[in-house]
Amino acid sequence: MISIYDKKVKYTRILKRNKLKLTPKRIAIIDYFVKSGKYATPFDVWIYLKKNFKKIGLPTVYRNLEKFEKIGILTKVEGEENRFYYGICKIKKKKHHHHITCSFCHKLLDFDICNFEDLKEEIEKKTGFSIKEHYLIVKGICKDCQKGGEI
Amino acid sequence: MISIYDKKVKYTRILKRNKLKLTPKRIAIIDYFVKSGKYATPFDVWIYLKKNFKKIGLPTVYRNLEKFEKIGILTKVEGEENRFYYGICKIKKKKHHHHITCSFCHKLLDFDICNFEDLKEEIEKKTGFSIKEHYLIVKGICKDCQKGGEI
DNA sequence: TTATGTGCAAAAGGTTTGCACATGA
């Protein structure tokens, strides 16, 4: 089991490797996602950060989330209402994978199982399309929320 | 084979059934989607309508697309860049189905094949989630564009 | 020291709303 401390070390290393400076705000942002394991809008993150950084601006949050996504720390997922959400994602961007989110607590997990090949063939036959990409969006209730442990 | 004329009759009937008035603009909107079979943003539709209706406003388009989606004539699909697209969809909303879109010509088709059951079980086992919904977004190149007939 | 990060203000771009007038049934 990797501790939260180790996780932080890991992510700060990734920042350094990508020549991003290690500022208190950036650490706090990573903290937020690592600790919660949930996905959130830039606005959500901003509200959280304002508790400790009175003067932080929303553009700062946007800019950092964007950078974190670029270097592979975060995933950008499309959510309801035409808004983007970010969440910690462990599977490398280049590797094919999908995400599952908890409708109650907004937990985000990634998984790489995806038996699309058979279905792909079937759809191609039926529609005449040549399929190039596919995304699977899965929503459900996570283990904790099923237990009623968290809402 | 159903003619475009028959299709128009069909859709105007649906309008009447849902107590929506049959205005020239609404007919033109349905026309646009029926003839092209493609998905488009409200803005795209607006640009098209302006050719025949000099004074038409963008809010009118938004309001009508929204209504058409509600009564099941159109489907709202999320596209790139945080924008919504609309397209004609033949499969009833309540019936489980997915959409496939052509990256070249923006054609939109629907299909109801979807062997999610096995995958669902596998994901549930691996993640501990209880899955409630899933959406599959498929992109490719349609028959016509493969032939190079249309771009 | 210096490239990078940040706050602030303002703009951008898609979407929605309120209201007075117009129009289909």
Added chain:
DNA sequence: TCATGTGCAAACCTTTTGCACATAA
């Protein structure tokens, strides 16, 4: 006639940009 549709202007909300100042390395 009258409920519904529409044009216009303005608001809304998320996201982006420009710029001067601040800060990590």
